[in-house]
Amino acid sequence: MTLSSSLKIEKMRMPVMETENTTVEASLSEVPDRLPFPPVTYSHILRCSYHDWHPRYRPLIPKSRLISLTPAFVNYLRADGIVLPPEARPPREDDELDAYEDSEEGEEDPSAEWPEIHTQIKNTIAELGGKVTPKLNWSAPKDATFMSPTNDTECRSPNDIYLLLKSSDFITHDLEHPFDDCEPDHINGNATEDILPDVPYHLVLRQYVNFNPSLEFRCFVRNRKLLCMCQRDQNHFDFLFGMRDMLRSRIQSFFDEKLRDTFPDPNFTFDVYIPAPHQRVWLIDINPWAQRTDPLLFSWLEILRMKDPIGFEEEADNGVEEGFVRISLRDGTVITPSSEEEAEGDSSSEEEEVENVAPGGDDQFAPFLPEFRLIKKDDPESYSFNTPQFSAHKVPKELVDASLAGPGGMSEFLGKWQEILKQQEREDRDAGNESN
Numbered sequence: 167m168t169l170s171s172s173l174k175i176e177k178m179r180m181p182v183m184e185t186e187n188t189t190v191e192a193s194l195s196e197v198p199d200r201l202p203f204p205p206v207t208y209s210h211i212l213r214c215s216y217h218d219w220h221p222r223y224r225p226l227i228p229k230s231r232l233i234s235l236t237p238a239f240v241n242y243l244r245a246d247g248i249v250l251p252p253e254a255r256p257p258r259e260d261d262e263l264d265a266y267e268d269s270e271e272g273e274e275d276p277s278a279e280w281p282e283i284h285t286q287i288k289n290t291i292a293e294l295g296g297k298v299t300p301k302l303n304w305s306a307p308k309d310a311t312f313m314s315p316t317n318d319t320e321c322r323s324p325n326d327i328y329l330l331l332k333s334s335d336f337i338t339h340d341l342e343h344p345f346d347d348c349e350p351d352h353i354n355g356n357a358t359e360d361i362l363p364d365v366p367y368h369l370v371l372r373q374y375v376n377f378n379p380s381l382e383f384r385c386f387v388r389n390r391k392l393l394c395m396c397q398r399d400q401n402h403f404d405f406l407f408g409m410r411d412m413l414r415s416r417i418q419s420f421f422d423e424k425l426r427d428t429f430p431d432p433n434f435t436f437d438v439y440i441p442a443p444h445q446r447v448w449l450i451d452i453n454p455w456a457q458r459t460d461p462l463l464f465s466w467l468e469i470l471r472m473k474d475p476i477g478f479e480e481e482a483d484n485g486v487e488e489g490f491v492r493i494s495l496r497d498g499t500v501i502t503p504s505s506e507e508e509a510e511g512d513s514s515s516e517e518e519e520v521e522n523v524a525p526g527g528d529d530q531f532a533p534f535l536p537e538f539r540l541i542k543k544d545d546p547e548s549y550s551f552n553t554p555q556f557s558a559h560k561v562p563k564e565l566v567d568a569s570l571a572g573p574g575g576m577s578e579f580l581g582k583w584q585e586i587l588k589q590q591e592r593e594d595r596d597a598g599n600e601s602n
Protein backbone atom coordinates (compact mmCIF):
# COMPACT_ATOMS: atom_id res chain seq x y z
CA MET A 167 0.00 0.00 0.00
CA THR A 168 1.53 3.31 -0.94
CA LEU A 169 0.60 6.69 0.39
CA SER A 170 -2.34 7.96 -1.56
CA SER A 171 -2.00 9.45 -5.01
CA SER A 172 -3.88 12.69 -4.86
CA LEU A 173 -6.73 13.81 -7.03
CA LYS A 174 -4.43 16.56 -8.26
CA ILE A 175 -2.20 13.92 -9.80
CA GLU A 176 -5.27 12.24 -11.27
CA LYS A 177 -6.18 15.51 -12.94
CA MET A 178 -2.69 15.96 -14.31
CA ARG A 179 -2.71 12.48 -15.74
CA MET A 180 -6.10 12.55 -17.37
CA PRO A 181 -5.92 14.81 -20.42
CA VAL A 182 -4.05 12.52 -22.81
CA MET A 183 -3.56 8.88 -22.05
CA GLU A 184 -2.56 6.27 -24.57
CA THR A 185 -4.55 3.11 -23.96
CA GLU A 186 -4.03 -0.29 -25.56
CA ASN A 187 -6.23 0.61 -28.51
CA THR A 188 -7.48 4.12 -28.14
CA THR A 189 -6.47 7.57 -27.08
CA VAL A 190 -8.68 8.87 -24.29
CA GLU A 191 -9.08 12.59 -24.10
CA ALA A 192 -10.95 14.05 -21.18
CA SER A 193 -11.56 17.64 -20.47
CA LEU A 194 -10.72 18.85 -17.00
CA SER A 195 -14.29 20.07 -16.58
CA GLU A 196 -15.38 16.41 -16.56
CA VAL A 197 -13.16 15.63 -13.59
CA PRO A 198 -15.16 15.47 -10.33
CA ASP A 199 -13.87 17.00 -7.09
CA ARG A 200 -13.75 13.61 -5.40
CA LEU A 201 -12.93 10.28 -6.92
CA PRO A 202 -16.17 8.29 -7.10
CA PHE A 203 -15.06 5.32 -4.99
CA PRO A 204 -17.66 3.35 -3.08
CA PRO A 205 -17.07 3.80 0.69
CA VAL A 206 -13.95 2.01 1.88
CA THR A 207 -14.81 0.16 5.07
CA TYR A 208 -12.60 -0.96 7.95
CA SER A 209 -13.28 -4.58 7.16
CA HIS A 210 -12.27 -4.13 3.51
CA ILE A 211 -8.88 -2.87 4.68
CA LEU A 212 -8.57 -5.77 7.13
CA ARG A 213 -9.47 -8.31 4.42
CA CYS A 214 -6.60 -6.94 2.30
CA SER A 215 -4.15 -7.54 5.15
CA TYR A 216 -1.63 -10.29 4.36
CA HIS A 217 -2.47 -12.19 7.55
CA ASP A 218 -6.14 -12.37 6.54
CA TRP A 219 -5.78 -13.73 2.99
CA HIS A 220 -2.52 -15.68 3.34
CA PRO A 221 -4.11 -18.86 4.81
CA ARG A 222 -6.74 -18.94 2.03
CA TYR A 223 -4.28 -18.59 -0.85
CA ARG A 224 -1.20 -20.28 0.58
CA PRO A 225 -0.52 -22.59 -2.41
CA LEU A 226 -0.60 -19.58 -4.76
CA ILE A 227 1.96 -17.52 -2.84
CA PRO A 228 5.77 -17.75 -2.99
CA LYS A 229 7.21 -19.19 0.22
CA SER A 230 6.52 -16.88 3.16
CA ARG A 231 6.03 -17.00 6.92
CA LEU A 232 4.01 -14.84 9.28
CA ILE A 233 5.10 -13.82 12.75
CA SER A 234 2.36 -12.50 15.01
CA LEU A 235 3.69 -9.36 16.68
CA THR A 236 3.42 -8.53 20.37
CA PRO A 237 2.44 -5.03 21.56
CA ALA A 238 6.03 -4.59 22.82
CA PHE A 239 7.42 -5.15 19.33
CA VAL A 240 4.81 -2.88 17.73
CA ASN A 241 5.79 -0.19 20.28
CA TYR A 242 9.42 -0.63 19.25
CA LEU A 243 8.48 -0.09 15.59
CA ARG A 244 6.43 2.95 16.53
CA ALA A 245 9.10 4.57 18.72
CA ASP A 246 11.13 7.48 17.38
CA GLY A 247 14.77 6.88 16.66
CA ILE A 248 16.52 3.78 15.43
CA VAL A 249 18.16 1.66 18.10
CA LEU A 250 19.16 -1.80 16.97
CA PRO A 251 19.94 -4.78 19.17
CA PRO A 252 23.69 -5.27 19.53
CA GLU A 253 24.97 -7.71 16.97
CA ALA A 254 27.22 -10.50 18.14
CA ARG A 255 30.41 -10.07 16.19
CA PRO A 256 33.12 -12.69 16.14
CA PRO A 257 36.13 -11.53 18.22
CA ARG A 258 39.05 -10.39 16.08
CA GLU A 259 42.61 -11.39 16.83
CA ASP A 260 43.60 -7.85 17.73
CA ASP A 261 40.67 -7.44 20.12
CA GLU A 262 41.71 -6.73 23.66
CA LEU A 263 39.27 -8.98 25.52
CA ASP A 264 38.57 -6.34 28.21
CA ALA A 265 37.84 -3.61 25.70
CA TYR A 266 35.47 -5.91 23.77
CA GLU A 267 33.48 -6.77 26.88
CA ASP A 268 33.31 -3.11 27.93
CA SER A 269 31.79 -2.02 24.62
CA GLU A 270 29.14 -4.75 24.77
CA GLU A 271 28.13 -3.94 28.34
CA GLY A 272 27.01 -0.37 27.81
CA GLU A 273 24.85 -1.10 24.75
CA GLU A 274 21.09 -0.78 24.93
CA ASP A 275 19.24 -3.87 23.73
CA PRO A 276 15.67 -3.13 22.63
CA SER A 277 15.09 -6.82 21.89
CA ALA A 278 15.16 -7.49 25.64
CA GLU A 279 11.50 -6.36 25.52
CA TRP A 280 10.58 -8.90 22.84
CA PRO A 281 13.10 -11.76 22.98
CA GLU A 282 10.68 -14.35 21.59
CA ILE A 283 10.01 -12.27 18.44
CA HIS A 284 13.74 -11.71 17.95
CA THR A 285 14.37 -15.45 18.15
CA GLN A 286 11.46 -16.28 15.85
CA ILE A 287 12.77 -13.82 13.25
CA LYS A 288 16.27 -15.31 13.45
CA ASN A 289 14.90 -18.85 13.08
CA THR A 290 12.59 -17.91 10.21
CA ILE A 291 15.43 -16.28 8.26
CA ALA A 292 17.40 -19.50 8.65
CA GLU A 293 14.38 -21.63 7.68
CA LEU A 294 13.89 -19.57 4.50
CA GLY A 295 17.47 -20.08 3.39
CA GLY A 296 19.17 -17.04 4.92
CA LYS A 297 17.64 -14.27 2.78
CA VAL A 298 14.19 -12.75 3.24
CA THR A 299 12.22 -9.67 2.27
CA PRO A 300 9.95 -8.23 4.96
CA LYS A 301 6.58 -6.53 5.01
CA LEU A 302 3.96 -5.63 7.55
CA ASN A 303 0.21 -6.32 7.15
CA TRP A 304 -0.10 -4.21 4.00
CA SER A 305 3.19 -2.63 3.04
CA ALA A 306 6.76 -3.49 2.20
CA PRO A 307 9.44 -0.93 3.17
CA LYS A 308 10.26 -0.19 -0.47
CA ASP A 309 10.89 3.46 0.30
CA ALA A 310 13.70 2.60 2.74
CA THR A 311 16.00 0.65 0.45
CA PHE A 312 18.49 3.53 0.60
CA MET A 313 19.31 2.19 4.08
CA SER A 314 20.45 -1.11 2.65
CA PRO A 315 23.95 -1.72 1.35
CA THR A 316 22.42 -3.75 -1.48
CA ASN A 317 19.87 -0.98 -2.20
CA ASP A 318 16.93 -3.39 -2.06
CA THR A 319 14.79 -5.09 0.57
CA GLU A 320 16.93 -8.22 0.95
CA CYS A 321 17.56 -8.96 4.63
CA ARG A 322 19.96 -11.48 6.11
CA SER A 323 19.68 -10.64 9.79
CA PRO A 324 16.99 -9.41 12.20
CA ASN A 325 18.77 -6.04 12.35
CA ASP A 326 18.51 -5.65 8.56
CA ILE A 327 14.75 -6.09 9.00
CA TYR A 328 14.40 -3.68 11.95
CA LEU A 329 16.38 -0.99 10.16
CA LEU A 330 14.23 -1.19 7.00
CA LEU A 331 10.94 -1.28 8.92
CA LYS A 332 11.87 1.62 11.19
CA SER A 333 13.08 3.76 8.27
CA SER A 334 9.99 3.36 6.10
CA ASP A 335 7.11 5.81 5.78
CA PHE A 336 5.04 3.03 4.22
CA ILE A 337 5.43 0.98 7.41
CA THR A 338 4.52 4.03 9.49
CA HIS A 339 1.35 4.29 7.41
CA ASP A 340 0.48 0.66 8.26
CA LEU A 341 1.08 1.40 11.94
CA GLU A 342 -0.54 4.79 12.32
CA HIS A 343 -3.00 5.34 9.47
CA PRO A 344 -4.37 2.05 8.13
CA PHE A 345 -7.97 3.24 8.37
CA ASP A 346 -7.55 6.77 7.06
CA ASP A 347 -10.46 7.76 4.79
CA CYS A 348 -12.38 4.63 5.78
CA GLU A 349 -15.74 4.24 7.42
CA PRO A 350 -17.41 1.68 9.67
CA ASP A 351 -19.12 -1.29 8.09
CA HIS A 352 -22.85 -1.38 7.56
CA ILE A 353 -24.91 -4.24 8.90
CA ASN A 354 -28.49 -4.41 7.61
CA GLY A 355 -28.11 -0.90 6.29
CA ASN A 356 -27.03 0.50 9.66
CA ALA A 357 -23.53 1.75 10.30
CA THR A 358 -21.76 -0.11 13.08
CA GLU A 359 -20.10 1.83 15.89
CA ASP A 360 -17.28 4.02 14.61
CA ILE A 361 -14.47 2.45 16.63
CA LEU A 362 -11.23 1.76 14.82
CA PRO A 363 -10.64 -1.98 14.79
CA ASP A 364 -7.63 -3.47 16.54
CA VAL A 365 -5.10 -4.58 13.98
CA PRO A 366 -3.51 -7.97 14.55
CA TYR A 367 -0.05 -6.85 13.41
CA HIS A 368 2.09 -9.43 11.67
CA LEU A 369 5.56 -9.44 10.23
CA VAL A 370 5.60 -11.19 6.87
CA LEU A 371 8.92 -12.73 5.90
CA ARG A 372 9.11 -13.85 2.28
CA GLN A 373 11.93 -15.99 1.03
CA TYR A 374 14.03 -13.60 -1.03
CA VAL A 375 13.96 -14.37 -4.74
CA ASN A 376 15.54 -12.33 -7.52
CA PHE A 377 12.36 -10.98 -9.07
CA ASN A 378 12.31 -9.98 -12.73
CA PRO A 379 10.35 -6.72 -12.37
CA SER A 380 9.11 -6.79 -15.96
CA LEU A 381 6.95 -9.80 -15.11
CA GLU A 382 5.08 -8.22 -12.21
CA PHE A 383 1.56 -7.02 -12.94
CA ARG A 384 -1.21 -5.20 -11.07
CA CYS A 385 -4.80 -6.24 -11.78
CA PHE A 386 -8.02 -4.39 -11.00
CA VAL A 387 -11.24 -6.20 -10.07
CA ARG A 388 -14.65 -4.54 -9.93
CA ASN A 389 -17.84 -6.43 -9.15
CA ARG A 390 -15.89 -9.68 -9.41
CA LYS A 391 -14.88 -8.87 -12.99
CA LEU A 392 -11.30 -8.47 -14.06
CA LEU A 393 -11.42 -4.95 -15.42
CA CYS A 394 -7.87 -4.13 -16.44
CA MET A 395 -4.24 -4.79 -15.67
CA CYS A 396 -0.84 -3.26 -16.22
CA GLN A 397 2.84 -3.83 -15.60
CA ARG A 398 4.10 -2.75 -12.17
CA ASP A 399 7.56 -1.65 -13.16
CA GLN A 400 7.70 1.73 -14.85
CA ASN A 401 10.12 0.85 -17.65
CA HIS A 402 9.51 -0.11 -21.24
CA PHE A 403 10.05 -3.80 -21.98
CA ASP A 404 9.74 -4.49 -25.67
CA PHE A 405 9.32 -8.25 -25.33
CA LEU A 406 6.15 -7.88 -23.24
CA PHE A 407 4.14 -6.72 -26.27
CA GLY A 408 4.51 -10.08 -27.99
CA MET A 409 3.46 -11.87 -24.80
CA ARG A 410 0.51 -9.66 -23.91
CA ASP A 411 -2.30 -11.97 -25.06
CA MET A 412 -0.74 -15.01 -23.45
CA LEU A 413 -0.15 -13.20 -20.15
CA ARG A 414 -3.66 -11.75 -20.16
CA SER A 415 -5.10 -15.18 -20.72
CA ARG A 416 -3.02 -16.63 -17.84
CA ILE A 417 -4.10 -13.86 -15.48
CA GLN A 418 -7.75 -14.16 -16.50
CA SER A 419 -7.76 -17.92 -15.84
CA PHE A 420 -5.93 -17.43 -12.54
CA PHE A 421 -8.49 -14.87 -11.48
CA ASP A 422 -11.49 -16.94 -12.62
CA GLU A 423 -10.29 -20.11 -10.97
CA LYS A 424 -8.60 -18.90 -7.79
CA LEU A 425 -9.77 -15.47 -6.76
CA ARG A 426 -13.08 -14.44 -8.27
CA ASP A 427 -15.36 -16.41 -6.00
CA THR A 428 -13.13 -16.71 -2.96
CA PHE A 429 -12.07 -13.17 -2.12
CA PRO A 430 -14.73 -11.81 0.26
CA ASP A 431 -15.09 -8.40 -1.42
CA PRO A 432 -16.28 -7.80 -4.98
CA ASN A 433 -13.79 -4.94 -5.55
CA PHE A 434 -10.05 -5.23 -4.98
CA THR A 435 -6.73 -5.18 -6.77
CA PHE A 436 -4.16 -7.95 -6.83
CA ASP A 437 -0.53 -8.22 -7.84
CA VAL A 438 0.92 -11.20 -9.63
CA TYR A 439 4.31 -12.44 -10.76
CA ILE A 440 4.60 -14.68 -13.83
CA PRO A 441 8.23 -15.77 -14.16
CA ALA A 442 9.52 -17.75 -17.15
CA PRO A 443 8.34 -20.11 -18.56
CA HIS A 444 5.18 -18.09 -17.78
CA GLN A 445 3.01 -21.11 -17.01
CA ARG A 446 2.40 -20.33 -13.39
CA VAL A 447 0.89 -17.22 -11.87
CA TRP A 448 2.04 -16.34 -8.35
CA LEU A 449 -0.04 -14.14 -6.08
CA ILE A 450 2.12 -11.42 -4.52
CA ASP A 451 -0.36 -9.10 -2.84
CA ILE A 452 -3.96 -8.01 -2.53
CA ASN A 453 -4.63 -4.28 -2.23
CA PRO A 454 -7.72 -2.27 -1.35
CA TRP A 455 -10.04 -0.82 -3.96
CA ALA A 456 -9.19 2.64 -2.71
CA GLN A 457 -7.28 5.73 -3.65
CA ARG A 458 -4.34 4.65 -1.46
CA THR A 459 -3.57 1.85 -3.93
CA ASP A 460 -1.38 3.15 -6.72
CA PRO A 461 -3.20 2.72 -10.06
CA LEU A 462 0.23 2.77 -11.77
CA LEU A 463 -0.29 3.13 -15.54
CA PHE A 464 -3.96 4.04 -15.16
CA SER A 465 -5.59 6.85 -13.27
CA TRP A 466 -8.24 5.90 -10.73
CA LEU A 467 -10.79 8.12 -12.43
CA GLU A 468 -10.18 6.29 -15.66
CA ILE A 469 -10.59 2.92 -13.94
CA LEU A 470 -13.70 3.98 -12.07
CA ARG A 471 -15.29 5.14 -15.33
CA MET A 472 -14.17 2.13 -17.34
CA LYS A 473 -16.79 -0.10 -18.92
CA ASP A 474 -16.90 -3.74 -17.86
CA PRO A 475 -15.40 -6.08 -20.43
CA ILE A 476 -18.38 -7.88 -21.90
CA GLY A 477 -16.67 -11.20 -21.41
CA PHE A 478 -16.27 -14.15 -23.65
CA GLU A 479 -16.38 -17.89 -23.59
CA GLU A 480 -13.28 -19.62 -24.74
CA GLU A 481 -14.12 -22.41 -27.14
CA ALA A 482 -14.73 -25.62 -25.26
CA ASP A 483 -12.95 -27.68 -27.89
CA ASN A 484 -9.19 -27.90 -28.08
CA GLY A 485 -8.97 -25.55 -30.99
CA VAL A 486 -7.76 -22.78 -28.72
CA GLU A 487 -4.28 -21.82 -29.77
CA GLU A 488 -1.78 -21.08 -27.03
CA GLY A 489 -1.64 -17.36 -26.50
CA PHE A 490 -4.87 -16.47 -28.27
CA VAL A 491 -8.43 -16.05 -27.19
CA ARG A 492 -10.79 -17.31 -29.87
CA ILE A 493 -14.14 -15.60 -29.89
CA SER A 494 -17.06 -16.47 -32.10
CA LEU A 495 -18.51 -13.49 -33.89
CA ARG A 496 -21.42 -13.30 -36.26
CA ASP A 497 -22.78 -10.04 -37.59
CA GLY A 498 -20.93 -8.20 -34.88
CA THR A 499 -22.56 -10.26 -32.12
CA VAL A 500 -20.71 -12.35 -29.59
CA ILE A 501 -21.77 -15.94 -29.87
CA THR A 502 -20.91 -18.21 -27.01
CA PRO A 503 -20.53 -21.92 -27.70
CA SER A 504 -23.92 -22.69 -26.15
CA SER A 505 -25.85 -20.07 -28.14
CA GLU A 506 -24.02 -21.21 -31.22
CA GLU A 507 -25.23 -24.76 -30.70
CA GLU A 508 -28.78 -23.56 -30.36
CA ALA A 509 -28.56 -21.50 -33.52
CA GLU A 510 -27.12 -24.03 -35.92
CA GLY A 511 -24.39 -26.56 -36.46
CA ASP A 512 -20.71 -25.95 -37.04
CA SER A 513 -19.87 -22.30 -37.62
CA SER A 514 -16.10 -22.49 -37.28
CA SER A 515 -15.66 -20.83 -40.66
CA GLU A 516 -17.19 -17.69 -39.22
CA GLU A 517 -14.83 -17.50 -36.28
CA GLU A 518 -12.40 -14.66 -36.07
CA GLU A 519 -9.51 -14.07 -33.77
CA VAL A 520 -9.99 -10.71 -32.16
CA GLU A 521 -7.96 -8.64 -29.78
CA ASN A 522 -9.39 -6.15 -27.39
CA VAL A 523 -11.84 -4.57 -29.81
CA ALA A 524 -15.51 -3.84 -29.53
CA PRO A 525 -18.12 -5.04 -32.05
CA GLY A 526 -17.96 -2.84 -35.11
CA GLY A 527 -14.78 -1.26 -33.72
CA ASP A 528 -16.84 1.42 -31.99
CA ASP A 529 -15.16 2.84 -28.89
CA GLN A 530 -18.56 3.54 -27.34
CA PHE A 531 -19.01 -0.18 -26.80
CA ALA A 532 -17.50 -2.07 -23.95
CA PRO A 533 -14.30 -3.98 -24.74
CA PHE A 534 -14.31 -7.76 -24.99
CA LEU A 535 -11.26 -8.24 -22.86
CA PRO A 536 -9.73 -6.52 -19.85
CA GLU A 537 -7.31 -3.87 -21.04
CA PHE A 538 -3.70 -4.87 -20.46
CA ARG A 539 -1.64 -1.71 -20.45
CA LEU A 540 2.10 -1.79 -21.04
CA ILE A 541 4.60 1.02 -21.24
CA LYS A 542 5.39 1.97 -24.79
CA LYS A 543 8.88 3.01 -25.76
CA ASP A 544 8.27 6.74 -25.73
CA ASP A 545 5.64 6.90 -22.99
CA PRO A 546 6.29 9.73 -20.55
CA GLU A 547 5.52 7.26 -17.73
CA SER A 548 8.63 5.32 -18.67
CA TYR A 549 11.35 6.02 -16.15
CA SER A 550 14.94 5.99 -17.13
CA PHE A 551 16.44 2.76 -15.81
CA ASN A 552 18.57 4.82 -13.44
CA THR A 553 15.84 6.82 -11.77
CA PRO A 554 14.58 5.38 -8.52
CA GLN A 555 10.89 5.24 -7.71
CA PHE A 556 9.29 6.87 -4.65
CA SER A 557 10.83 10.24 -5.43
CA ALA A 558 8.72 11.73 -2.64
CA HIS A 559 10.86 9.70 -0.26
CA LYS A 560 14.26 10.67 -1.60
CA VAL A 561 17.05 11.41 0.87
CA PRO A 562 20.15 13.57 0.62
CA LYS A 563 22.78 12.22 -1.76
CA GLU A 564 25.37 12.08 1.06
CA LEU A 565 23.24 9.51 2.87
CA VAL A 566 22.90 7.34 -0.19
CA ASP A 567 26.63 7.65 -0.90
CA ALA A 568 27.37 6.73 2.69
CA SER A 569 25.15 3.67 2.49
CA LEU A 570 26.83 2.50 -0.69
CA ALA A 571 30.35 3.36 0.37
CA GLY A 572 31.38 0.46 2.49
CA PRO A 573 30.64 -3.21 2.86
CA GLY A 574 30.27 -2.66 6.61
CA GLY A 575 26.50 -3.15 6.56
CA MET A 576 23.58 -1.19 7.80
CA SER A 577 24.79 -0.54 11.35
CA GLU A 578 27.88 1.15 9.98
CA PHE A 579 25.66 3.29 7.82
CA LEU A 580 23.78 4.49 10.89
CA GLY A 581 27.09 5.54 12.41
CA LYS A 582 27.94 7.45 9.26
CA TRP A 583 24.59 9.15 9.36
CA GLN A 584 25.25 10.39 12.89
CA GLU A 585 28.66 11.64 11.76
CA ILE A 586 27.11 13.54 8.86
CA LEU A 587 24.58 15.17 11.17
CA LYS A 588 27.27 16.15 13.67
CA GLN A 589 29.47 17.52 10.88
CA GLN A 590 26.52 19.54 9.62
CA GLU A 591 25.92 20.92 13.15
CA ARG A 592 29.60 21.88 13.42
CA GLU A 593 29.49 23.64 10.05
CA ASP A 594 26.32 25.48 10.99
CA ARG A 595 27.91 26.55 14.28
CA ASP A 596 31.10 27.72 12.54
CA ALA A 597 29.08 29.60 9.93
CA GLY A 598 27.12 31.25 12.79
CA ASN A 599 30.35 32.26 14.58
CA GLU A 600 31.83 33.71 11.39
CA SER A 601 28.79 35.82 10.68
CA ASN A 602 28.70 37.15 14.30
Ligand SMILES: Nc1ncnc2c1ncn2[C@@H]1O[C@H](COP(=O)(O)OP(=O)(O)OP(=O)(O)O)[C@@H](O)[C@H]1O
Pocket residue numbers: 167168228299301304305306307308336372373374375376377379382398437450451453460
Ligand atom coordinates in the same frame (compact mmCIF):
# COMPACT_ATOMS: atom_id res chain seq x y z
N1 LIG B 1 9.80 -13.12 -2.38
C1 LIG B 1 10.29 -11.97 -2.87
N2 LIG B 1 11.61 -11.83 -3.10
C2 LIG B 1 12.12 -10.68 -3.60
N3 LIG B 1 11.39 -9.62 -3.90
C3 LIG B 1 10.06 -9.71 -3.69
C4 LIG B 1 9.44 -10.87 -3.16
N4 LIG B 1 8.11 -10.67 -3.07
C5 LIG B 1 7.92 -9.43 -3.51
N5 LIG B 1 9.07 -8.84 -3.88
C6 LIG B 1 9.25 -7.49 -4.42
O1 LIG B 1 8.76 -6.57 -3.49
C7 LIG B 1 7.90 -5.67 -4.14
C8 LIG B 1 6.89 -5.13 -3.17
O2 LIG B 1 6.09 -6.15 -2.65
P1 LIG B 1 4.57 -5.90 -2.33
O3 LIG B 1 3.78 -5.73 -3.55
O4 LIG B 1 4.14 -6.98 -1.40
O5 LIG B 1 4.70 -4.50 -1.53
P2 LIG B 1 3.57 -3.42 -1.26
O6 LIG B 1 4.10 -2.52 -0.21
O7 LIG B 1 2.28 -4.08 -1.00
O8 LIG B 1 3.54 -2.64 -2.66
P3 LIG B 1 2.39 -1.62 -3.13
O9 LIG B 1 2.49 -0.43 -2.27
O10 LIG B 1 2.75 -1.32 -4.55
O11 LIG B 1 1.07 -2.33 -2.98
C9 LIG B 1 7.32 -6.45 -5.29
O12 LIG B 1 6.91 -5.61 -6.33
C10 LIG B 1 8.47 -7.33 -5.70
O13 LIG B 1 9.30 -6.65 -6.63
Ligand SMILES: [Mg+2]
Pocket residue numbers: 167304305451452453
Ligand atom coordinates in the same frame (compact mmCIF):
# COMPACT_ATOMS: atom_id res chain seq x y z
MG1 LIG C 1 0.48 -3.95 -1.93
